[in-house]
Amino acid sequence: MLGIGSTLIIRFMGIRIEDVAQATHVSTATVSRALRNLPGVGPTTKKRILETAEALGYIPSPTAASLASGHTHSIGLVQPDMSRWFFGKILESAENTFRKAGYDALVYSLPDYLGPVRQRFNANVLRGKIDALVVLSLFFDPSEEEQLRSLKVPVVFVSVEQPGFNYVGINDEETAARACRHLITLGHKHIGHLSGQTNDKCPVAPTQRRRNGWHNTMQRFHLDSSDDLVEAVTIMTASNGYIATQRLLDRRPDITAILASSDEMAMGAIQAIKERGLRVGHDISVMGIDGHDLSPSFGLATMAQPVSQEGTKAAQLALASITNQTEPKTIVLPTTLVEGPSIGPAPTS
Amino acid sequence: MLGIGSTLIIRFMGIRIEDVAQATHVSTATVSRALRNLPGVGPTTKKRILETAEALGYIPSPTAASLASGHTHSIGLVQPDMSRWFFGKILESAENTFRKAGYDALVYSLPDYLGPVRQRFNANVLRGKIDALVVLSLFFDPSEEEQLRSLKVPVVFVSVEQPGFNYVGINDEETAARACRHLITLGHKHIGHLSGQTNDKCPVAPTQRRRNGWHNTMQRFHLDSSDDLVEAVTIMTASNGYIATQRLLDRRPDITAILASSDEMAMGAIQAIKERGLRVGHDISVMGIDGHDLSPSFGLATMAQPVSQEGTKAAQLALASITNQTEPKTIVLPTTLVEGPSIGPAPTS
DNA sequence: CTGAAAGCGCTTACAG
């Protein structure tokens, strides 16, 4: 028995389509069609092939299939930093959607800032590896956009709108405006704003739009909207929000409310306010934007965006674009005001 | 001019190694060697090839290279949920390390719990796609372990130790013990413990080891370590910590300190304590484990683990194992006690 | 130091 076995050529790499074909007495072409549910295979033949493949434990080589078909069955996800809540959340829901559809998630980190400028996007790292691409919170300049197009795969932008491409996000300006109106309704007149980096090169950045939402609302209500009510940071982390709040309160001790461009900044603001011996929600109200999972624990009021849904929608859009190349779509999802003890009526000084 | 151009056969897929070979008047074998810095190519020839490849903008087809060589140059990362801080943090540092080494990161989410049991690991999704695998915070049963080994690639486990495999993590029991001793030093005698899921099937789970650390320390100091001082949850989120703390304080109002098995649970505990009108750090002290980025904003004292370093080490170990198959290694990294206003001396009742 | 050729394991017109 062993003698017979040992005379067989045992292939290290496992069962190939050829082995299934021989065992079923059909051609590899027919096996290939049967396994992929393509038309043109007799029901009896198909059943036999499927059973044999199953019995042999045949798994098609993804790499060979890719080379032959030109499709990789994986989707690229480019984003600044997986360890940040927003990106992790989007990635998770997108990955789940891709997985269900039989696609792999290839994640690339492209840090926002290394020193003064962002690292540039190089499409060659992705070339030939993906069927579609999702880009999170990154704005591409013309040369990067050209790189992107040279990949010849559909692209979906999330959070930052890139003209001419698919987009999934929220109405950032209106969201910030609504938060601002809410604070005004509570009687606040001196409302500071913690912003992310804004610059002329990216007027579509969410951080710029949120700042506009604050600014335009303050103006409409004839309230102070001068620049010294704004403190901007490069990356919207809690620790940066903490530092920015200290500067803001040093400069403008008359502030009774702060609208932060992100929940994480708002958390840092809460910390800074407490350390000054002021009461959050009484002396100074704090409102965030995002709907961070930890906001309830912070007692933070916020404008929540449907983050998971954004990831899912982006993934669905990417998948749909693989099969039917259509016009770029824009999907804008609604945000929700979430109350919390971090905000209260303006103190009657 | 256009006439000449249009008579050329324009290949949609781009420049192939064949094109570079023809332009350089050498064989594709030589081009292949030159481009990969293999020995046996004359310096002049090599220079010419490199320049021509550069000029033509040649990018080797990763899929063809994989099929021919048997190496994919990508690494799988299996973990429960990218949107959770710990996993995002590890993924980010691991991805950065892989990228620098020229490897892609293929991320798979395998949810811990869907209903009562975890979804099972199926190696076939990964078969033929990766050169190595990193598994985060997942414990594999014998059948899953067999699946894993059938992939024939090196595997590194992070956070949960899997006997017989590479491992990167911390000393969970000692870390919890140290936190516990610190609280005891502050005069606390009734110390509750917020735990993750523990069960007999996984005695090596960090959550079990942390619980042991608490338990053994309480015993050594002849303090109450009974089960009703422990509240366990399935997933260690802030909201689960919030609920668990309510139950814990209802049952044991004599508690003056809580050791949470994760910072996120500790954050939920802080929220629950505040809502009862008790003062965190005065009436009840709270200590976490992990070193979450948002802990400082919470004023949370914690045992910090070097999370990014764990990801980097795991990635390095995975990369090293690809080239030299060695004995499974175990890397244990140190944790650090971080003070914060969430802990204080036991109240003198 | 270099090349001709087989081979990696699939898919896809094309022909029947």
Add this chain to the structure above:
DNA sequence: CTGAAAGCGCTTACAG
């Protein structure tokens, strides 16, 4: 409904 064969674009013994 099915098959023979070319082709995807590389790498790798093997031979010189």
